[in-house]
Amino acid sequence: MSGADSGATRYEQIMDAHSARPGDLAERFAHASWAARTAVEVTSEHETAIRDVAAGVAAPALVGFVLWIQEQSRQRGLRRLRFLSRDGQVLYEPTRRLAPILGTGLDLEYVYSSRLTWSFAATEPGRLAEAPWLFNSFIKSNATDVCARLGLPLAQYRPAMVGCGVSLEPDARADQPAQTRALLRFVSTPEVARAVEVRIGAMRRLVLDYAAEHHLAEADTGVVDIGWTGRMAGSLIPVCEAAGMHRPHILFWGHEPRPATGWTDPERVAAYVYNTATGQGLGWRVPNAPFVMETFCMGDHGIVSGYRADAGGKTEPVLLSPVNHAAVAWGLRLYRSTLYAFCAALVGDGGLNGNDVRPLVHEVMDAFWCHPTQAEALAWGAYPYDSDPAGTAVRPLARPLPAETRPARGDRAWLAGSLALSTPEARTAYLRHAPEDELAGAPETDLCIRAFADVLIRLAREPFL
Numbered sequence: 001m002s003g004a005d006s007g008a009t010r011y012e013q014i015m016d017a018h019s020a021r022p023g024d025l026a027e028r029f030a031h032a033s034w035a036a037r038t039a040v041e042v043t044s045e046h047e048t049a050i051r052d053v054a055a056g057v058a059a060p061a062l063v064g065f066v067l068w069i070q071e072q073s074r075q076r077g078l079r080r081l082r083f084l085s086r087d088g089q090v091l092y093e094p095t096r097r098l099a100p101i102l103g104t105g106l107d108l109e110y111v112y113s114s115r116l117t118w119s120f121a122a123t124e125p126g127r128l129a130e131a132p133w134l135f136n137s138f139i140k141s142n143a144t145d146v147c148a149r150l151g152l153p154l155a156q157y158r159p160a161m162v163g164c165g166v167s168l169e170p171d172a173r174a175d176q177p178a179q180t181r182a183l184l185r186f187v188s189t190p191e192v193a194r195a196v197e198v199r200i201g202a203m204r205r206l207v208l209d210y211a212a213e214h215h216l217a218e219a220d221t222g223v224v225d226i227g228w229t230g231r232m233a234g235s236l237i238p239v240c241e242a243a244g245m246h247r248p249h250i251l252f253w254g255h256e257p258r259p260a261t262g263w264t265d266p267e268r269v270a271a272y273v274y275n276t277a278t279g280q281g282l283g284w285r286v287p288n289a290p291f292v293m294e295t296f297c298m299g300d301h302g303i304v305s306g307y308r309a310d311a312g313g314k315t316e317p318v319l320l321s322p323v324n325h326a327a328v329a330w331g332l333r334l335y336r337s338t339l340y341a342f343c344a345a346l347v348g349d350g351g352l353n354g355n356d357v358r359p360l361v362h363e364v365m366d367a368f369w370c371h372p373t374q375a376e377a378l379a380w381g382a383y384p385y386d387s388d389p390a391g392t393a394v395r396p397l398a399r400p401l402p403a404e405t406r407p408a409r410g411d412r413a414w415l416a417g418s419l420a421l422s423t424p425e426a427r428t429a430y431l432r433h434a435p436e437d438e439l440a441g442a443p444e445t446d447l448c449i450r451a452f453a454d455v456l457i458r459l460a461r462e463p464f465l
Helices: 009-019 025-039 045-076 089-102 116-121 125-130 143-150 155-165 177-187 190-213 231-242 289-296 325-330 330-350 358-370 374-381 415-421 425-432 436-438 446-460
Strands: 079-084 106-112 221-223 249-255 269-275 304-309 315-319 384-386 394-395
Touching: 009 025, 009 045, 009 190, 025 330, 045 089, 045 249, 045 269, 045 289, 045 315, 045 330, 045 358, 079 089, 079 394, 089 384, 089 446, 116 143, 116 190, 116 231, 116 304, 125 177, 125 374, 143 155, 143 177, 155 177, 155 190, 155 269, 190 231, 190 304, 190 315, 221 436, 249 289, 269 394, 289 330, 289 358, 289 384, 315 330, 325 330, 374 415, 415 425
Parallel strands: 079 106, 079 221, 221 249, 249 269
Antiparallel strands: 304 315, 384 394
C-alpha cells in the first residue's frame, strides 16, 4: 500500500514512510495493518479505535519483538521458549501463528507465573520488610494489599495491624511516611513471620516443581516477558539455582532494572527496544513505556495466585479468576482478533526477513501514546489497567483531570490520554505545575523513585520506635 492511499491510517502512513524498498518489512507491516483492519468488522467508534490501534501500533510493537526473539534464539542456541503469564500470552500466540514462516522449530509453551508465586517463593520470612514487591507498584500498597500479597486474612490480622499503627483506610498507602513505617513494623513482627514461613516454604517447593516440569530453569531455555525491572526473573533464578538448576536466558521487550531492588544479568538478559542497564535503545523508549506495553499485553485470565498438584501429581496453576472479565468487557476479543489478522496477513505474504523496525515501532507508539486522538483517548482510556500483584488496584488507563487550581495526575497511568480527555482549563492548570519527570515519563530509576526505595530499605534496617 502507499502512504498516499486515503484509506491508510496515520500509523500505516508512518510505516510506509519507513519503507526503504518495495516489499521490505516496513511496507509489509503497513499492508498487514490495512489487511487486519479490512478483515475485522467494527460497529462503533469505540471498537474502531481499539481495532485501528491494535493493527497500527500494538501489532508492529509485538510482532517486531517476536521476530527479534527468533533471532536471539538462534544466536544463543536456544531450544525452547517459555512465555510468562500474563503478558506473555499475547506474545505466545503471534509466535505460534508465525511459526510456519519463522522456521525455527523451537519448543513453545505458555507458562503461569506471578509475583504472588515467584516473588513470594523467593522472599525470606524473617526479612519481609526488605521485600519491595510487597509495597511497590504504580499505586503503592495499602493495608489490604499487603495482606493480599502475603496471603493473610485481613480480618484476622486487623488487630495486629492497628497495634502497629497501620491505617486501614484504602487511601493510606506505602508512599506516605507514617503508613510506610507502620506497614514495615507490621511485616517485621514475629507473628507475621511465623504465619508466612510455612506458606513460603510450600510455595517454593511448588515453584521448583513447576519450573522442572516446564524446563524453565535450563541453560537452553529462553524465558520471554514484556519487562521491566527483572524482579520476576530475579525471584525465580535464585530459588532454582539454590536447588541445583540452571540459569535460563531472559528476553524482554524493555528492561528497566531499579538501582536498589531490580535484577539483571548482562550475559543472560537481553531487551528488544531498550535496556536502561546498558544504555541500549533509550532513544526508542516512549514515556511511561511499561504502561502502554502492559496494556497491549492484556491477558484473558486472572492473576496466578498459586499452584497445586493435580490427581496425577502434575503441578498446575491456581487462578484468581479463569476469565479477565474487565478486559473482555472492554474489547479484548476484538483486540486479539486484530492482532491475529495482522499475523495472518504476514504469513500470507511469505518470509519475514527485512529491516530493523524498531524506529518504526517507536514512531507509531509515540504517535498513539503521546498524541492520541479524542476517540483513542476515550476507547483506550477506558481500558481497566491494573498494576497490583493481587489485582486490587484496577483503574481506567486514563480519565479527565479535575477542575482544580493544581490538578494532580494521581493514579492516571496514561497521562497524554488523560490530558486529551480533560478540559482546556484543567490541562493548562496541570501543565503549569506538573513536575518535569512526570511529564517526561522517565524510567523509574530517577531520583524520586530511587529515594522511595532507599527509604524502604533504610526503614527496614532501623529499629522501630
